Amino acid sequence: MNLDAHAIEAAIKAQIIAIADTLGCDASDLPSDEVIPATGLIDSAGLLELIAWFEKTYDFRVPASELTIDNLGTLSAMAVYLRRRKGLA
């Protein structure tokens, strides 16, 4: 598993693109610092699907209290959060 920040962001973005595609949206231009819920590309159910994938792929658990915009709101925030939880940052 590649835990380089860019690799994490790329993997998350690929997943967002797949989820958005099922909703008829194109997320291929999603920037790293764009607040994902605000884009309208994926809805709450899509975000939950993304988080479930995130936890399973990287084998960790996000506590409910850490389910915030600061931690998981953007691609770069998600990568930073994961690396911090894995003790890499």
Place this chain on the structure above:
Amino acid sequence: MAVPVHVPRVNNNDDEVKLVELKVAVGDAVRAGQVLGCVETDKAMVDIESPSDGFVLAVQGEIDTQVVVGTVLLWLGAGVDEAVPQPAAPVSAGAADDGVRQAPTAKALALLRQHGLRADDVRASGERLSADDVRQHVAARGARAPAGAAAKVVAQATPPSEAGLPVALNGNERGMLHTVSWQRQAAVPGYIELSYDHAAWEAHAAAYGQQHQLLLNPLLPLMAWRLVELVAQQRRANATLVGEQRFEYTAVNLGFSVQAGDTLYLAVLRQAAQRGRTGFVQDLVDLQRRAAAHELQPGELQGATVGFSSMSRWKVSRHVPILAPNTALMVAHTVGADSTGVLGATYDHRVLHGGDVATLLRKLGTVPKA
């Protein structure tokens, strides 16, 4: 609470049937609609289907023996360690606290068997144990609607003439088949819809989300909470029909549809009205998370007393939902491509009428005052 699975009646003339097959054993996990076993008479064979998801707690019949129609054949529970109620012994006159009691009435006897109870379990209000005594006992302990209301699956028995391959349904698909079959066979569905002020609800949800620093838009959990508040006040919306009586549930158990990949769950949040708004929103988000990760427990997939379903993510202009078994109301929410908010509801016309539902939807569409 453990759920009884009763021996079905195959025809009017046979009070006993032969248990010819059991496909499950104690400890097995089962899904709603799964075939648990089979009974037969001289004239016919009938499959016994699981009324809900769960685990087999006890088996009270033996293969190749005669079993009495209406008695409890199996007990199901939400967990494997759940206590098994006393088996339903043949009901006869028993000693009351203060002397000899006469046998229960025929209706009471039928209800006792339906709920897996013994006559001694229920206090009689008069000389004989009556059906009302049993109903009050069941209501007092927060019982579910009788599991015997399970519907036989509606499906074509023989394949079509054109070439093709049969593909077995998975557990969730069988559950959906069971749900649809229940509505088709047991309910008398009606449908009503009206538009609502989506922008006002969105603003309300945005303010709440900002106040609580939420990542996820709380719109649907907040609307679901409003539904819970409303049906807690309007008990007939949180009910089903049993025989010729309305069975009003004690608790509001909200069934909330969650699409997780290819799987559609109706995740159930029990005792919803007791959680308060903030607790409800948190608990519903947690339930949705576990549904999205396919981590729901059997007990979280059964026992809905009212339902809420949204297809706003698909931007459909209308969807007519299916009632969950033993419920009378399933609210359907959507927001069309033109941002028009729509609230609809499928309802069991045996329990609710259109005016009830329209009034409830109109209240639901109005943002509650702080």
